[in-house]
Amino acid sequence: MSAIAAVDVIRAKRDGAALSEAQIEWIIDAYTRHEVAEEQMSALLMAILLNGMTGAEIAAWTTAMIASGRRMDLSTVGRPTVDKHSTGGVGDKISLPLVPLVAACGAAVPQLSGRGLGHTGGTLDKMESIAGWRATLSPREMADQLSSIGAVICAASEDLAPADRKLYALRDVTGTVESIPMIAASIMSKKIAEGTSALVLDVKVGTGAFMKRADHAAELARTMVALGSREGVRTSALLTDMSTPLGRAVGNAIEVAESVEVLAGGGPADVVELTVALAREMVSLVGLSADPAQVLASGKAMDAWRSMVLAQGGDPDAPLPTPRFREVVVADETGVVTELDALPVGLAAWRLGAGRARKEHAVQAAAGVLCLAKPGDEVRVGQPLFELHTNTPDAFTAALADLSGAIRIDPTGAAFDRPALVLDVITEG
Numbered sequence: 277m278s279a280i281a282a283v284d285v286i287r288a289k290r291d292g293a294a295l296s297e298a299q300i301e302w303i304i305d306a307y308t309r310h311e312v313a314e315e316q317m318s319a320l321l322m323a324i325l326l327n328g329m330t331g332a333e334i335a336a337w338t339t340a341m342i343a344s345g346r347r348m349d350l351s352t353v354g355r356p357t358v359d360k361h362s363t364g365g366v367g368d369k370i371s372l373p374l375v376p377l378v379a380a381c382g383a384a385v386p387q388l389s390g391r392g393l394g395h396t397g398g399t400l401d402k403m404e405s406i407a408g409w410r411a412t413l414s415p416r417e418m419a420d421q422l423s424s425i426g427a428v429i430c431a432a433s434e435d436l437a438p439a440d441r442k443l444y445a446l447r448d449v450t451g452t453v454e455s456i457p458m459i460a461a462s463i464m465s466k467k468i469a470e471g472t473s474a475l476v477l478d479v480k481v482g483t484g485a486f487m488k489r490a491d492h493a494a495e496l497a498r499t500m501v502a503l504g505s506r507e508g509v510r511t512s513a514l515l516t517d518m519s520t521p522l523g524r525a526v527g528n529a530i531e532v533a534e535s536v537e538v539l540a541g542g543g544p545a546d547v548v549e550l551t552v553a554l555a556r557e558m559v560s561l562v563g564l565s566a567d568p569a570q571v572l573a574s575g576k577a578m579d580a581w582r583s584m585v586l587a588q589g590g591d592p593d594a595p596l597p598t599p600r601f602r603e604v605v606v607a608d609e610t611g612v613v614t615e616l617d618a619l620p621v622g623l624a625a626w627r628l629g630a631g632r633a634r635k636e637h638a639v640q641a642a643a644g645v646l647c648l649a650k651p652g653d654e655v656r657v658g659q660p661l662f663e664l665h666t667n668t669p670d671a672f673t674a675a676l677a678d679l680s681g682a683i684r685i686d687p688t689g690a691a692f693d694r695p696a697l698v699l700d701v702i703t704e705g
């Protein structure tokens with residue numbers, strides 16, 4: 277019998293006390309072993325959401341979640357390891373060009389990714405649009421690919437922070453996802469367990485992001501940077517705008533196509549800007565001297581992309597899936613686009629089949645929304661604004677309703693100031 281009782285831990289947090297390291301270690305371990313009941317953990321999560329946690333509690337919670345599974349050892353890789361994590365946004369395909377770009381700069385990027393849930397897409401769902409591409413790699417295959425190519429995008433194994441998997445599912449159904457300590461511990465436990473030596477966080481702010489407010493996003497970023505540093509992972513964070521979708525493509529296959537355009541030296545300016553900004557931060561954290569903009573222009577990042585896709589069974593030259601049905605939304609006035617709200621675009625893509633409502637649902641590779649006009653663009657009456665793609669045409673009505681207020685056109689054509697994409701950089705200390 278343990279000297280600690282779950283009900284005492286719940287009462288302590290309910291009454292605003294800080295939990296001890298021993299209490300946290302015990303409750304995470306006992307919960308992972310199904311010895312603490314779901315209703316008890318639910319009560320504790322709600323008390324944490326309401327009363328918060330100190331830095332020491334968050335660190336202990338993160339360490340206990342890492343210890344619930346296996347911490348990977350990437351010391352044999354032979355290149356400096358550095359990863360990126362985004363808190364999720366609409367049209368956020370940045371990992372696809374970024375991972376091969378940073379590999380082509382000389383680092384190894386062990387990107388363990390997830391699938392999308394709700395209006396933000398998942399990197400694995402996008403990559404699975406590529407014929408033959410395999411998300412599951414053994415630890416040996418992952419380490420070999422990191423040594424030879426430097427780029428891996430794959431699914432996290434079941435034994436990576438299993439406590440987080442269980443807790444995340446519970447938070448999802450108990451209204452306790454929106455706790456900064458819990459989000460920070462959840463993200464950082466997985467990234468630290470993955471074994472990377474350095475990490476750049478892309479913390480999104482805006483309507484299409486988890487964090488709608490810049491001060492909350494900054495607090496989350498500072499909390500995660502502190503957790504990384506404590507665990508010996510050099511960590512920094514970029515706060516970036518997610519009030520409008522990144523690039524023009526929001527979906528799966530269409531985001532792969534847009535990423536390949538970037539690797540080929542083209543693509544939308546915002547996707548290129550953010551890819552290069554994150555790559556610069558990653559390369560600098562591990563002390564490499566390569567200039568990511570030059571490496572991108574040289575075509576070496578495209579070579580790394582092709583090698584990475586081939587190594588995981590994919591055919592980089594195979595045509596990407598196309599939708600069976602399309603609808604176009606046109607402008608009903610002439611002017612300058614002053615707003616394109618990320619959230620309704622993400623919701624529309626999700627309804628068209630690009631995302632899932634439940635974990636077990638499948639996604640449509642060809643579904644999504646192409647944003648044909650972005651903030652700052654001039655449009656004329658009748659000009660296409662959105663192209664909707666799906667294999668399930670019943671979804672058009674709801675998706676069109678989502679998009680009805682998503683775009684604002686200023687008929688006076690007044691000058692438009694594009695907001696900055698990178699809002700802030702948060703580093704250790």
Ligand code: URA
Nearest residue numbers: 444458459460462463
């Ligand atoms: N992503 C995670 O991995 N965990 C959270 O809690 C929120 C977003």
